[in-house]
Amino acid sequence: MDLDTVRTFVAAADAGQFQEAAAELAVTQQAVSKRIAALERKLGVRLFTRTARGAGLTIDGQAFLPHARELLRAAERAVASVRPADRPLRVDVLTSRSAQSGLLRGFHSAHPEIDLDVVMLFDIEKAVGAIRSGEIDASFRAVAAPGRPLPEDIASVRVLDEPLQFLTGPAHALAGARSVTLARLVGHRIWMPGVVPGTEWTAYYDDLVAEFGLTIEATGPNFGSDALLDTIADTPALATFMGADSRLVWPAGHGLRRIPVTDPTPVYPHSLLWHRDNPHPALATLRAHLAATAAGRDAVGTWMPDWVLPR
Known part of the structure; x- marks a missing residue:
């Protein structure tokens, strides 16, 4: 149903005269008259009767009027739902406990007036596809793994270099260390069941292993961070890597240790991705916030893969 004819019908019903409706609609x-006639043909009923004082609604016109008003309200809601200034900023983070989520929480604290929708997509291909389709406005990712350059319409900026820490249970051989060098980790079993082939974080750890001769095992199902921490706490031979800004809580009886890694410190690069033509006004606010609060990028004594995009 043509909304212009519906809008004309409502204007004429409210004005009681076609002439006043025409002035209001600037036609x-x-x-x-033509629009009303077209609507009457579409509905198969007469909507108006001519009177000495103008145009009055027929019984069918009276019945149709509230529905016509609702059609126009629905159209307004539909337009507002995709108008950038009238909808929440949709941002993708990998997990709710990650450093990325912490960055977004910091933004929300600084700008509580901005509505946010937080989504969690698994891999970078899905995230980039969602950015290009307009499903989301931005995504936090590590870019760009070898052989997977970003499309030209996707922009990115590195916003955080997150140091990795060595996480052990209380009985691990290195549990008492204040810090450990990467060389000292050679030969220790580092268990990371969340390392999935084809993901950007797997590309990162593949390069870390190749560069420093480490042993990372991805065997067994990934039951999530809670199960990972339970296993590390109970198994002296296993340890794992954990981002320094990852927010994890474990039972006091686990006795887990988060140990800084040095010489060099491996850092995981977090970047913000967005479409170059995205008009959402809050996206510019998010980028400005991250630019003002970003810290620790390209610090001396750190390591990251050569494929990571510069700042």
Whole structure:
């Protein structure tokens, strides 16, 4: 159903005269008459009767009027739902406990007036596809793994270099260390069941292993961070890597240790991705916030893969 004809019908019903409706809609009286006639043909009923004082609604016109008003309200809601200034900023983070989520929480604290929708997509291909389709406005990712450059319409900026820490249970051989060098980790079993082939974080750890001769095992199902921490706490031979800014809580009886890694410190690069033509006004606010609060990028004594995009 053509909304212009519905809008004309409502204007004429409210005005009681086609001439006044025409003035309100900035069209000719003849255009109003043609639109009303087209709507009547579509519905198969008469909507108006001519009176000495103008145009009055028929019984069918009275019945149709509230529905016509609702059609126009629905159209307004539909337009507002995709108008950037009238909808929440949709941002993708990998997990709710990650450093990325912490960055977004910091933004929300600084700008509580901005509505946010937080989504969690698994891999970078899905995230980039969602950015390009308009499903989301931005995504936090590590970019760009070898052989997987970003499309030209996707922009990115590195916003955080997150140091990795060595996480052990209380009985691990290195549990008492204040810090450990990467060389000292050679030969120790580092268990990371969340390392999935084809993901950007797997590309990162593949390069870390190749560069420093480490042993990372991805065997067994990934039951999530809670199960990982339970296993590390109970198994002296296993340890794992954990981002320094990852927010994890474990039972006091686990006795887990988060140990800084040095010489060099491996850092995981977090970047913000967005579409170059995205008009959402809050996206510019998010980028400005991250630019003002970003810290620890390209610090001396750190390591990351060569494929990581510069700042």
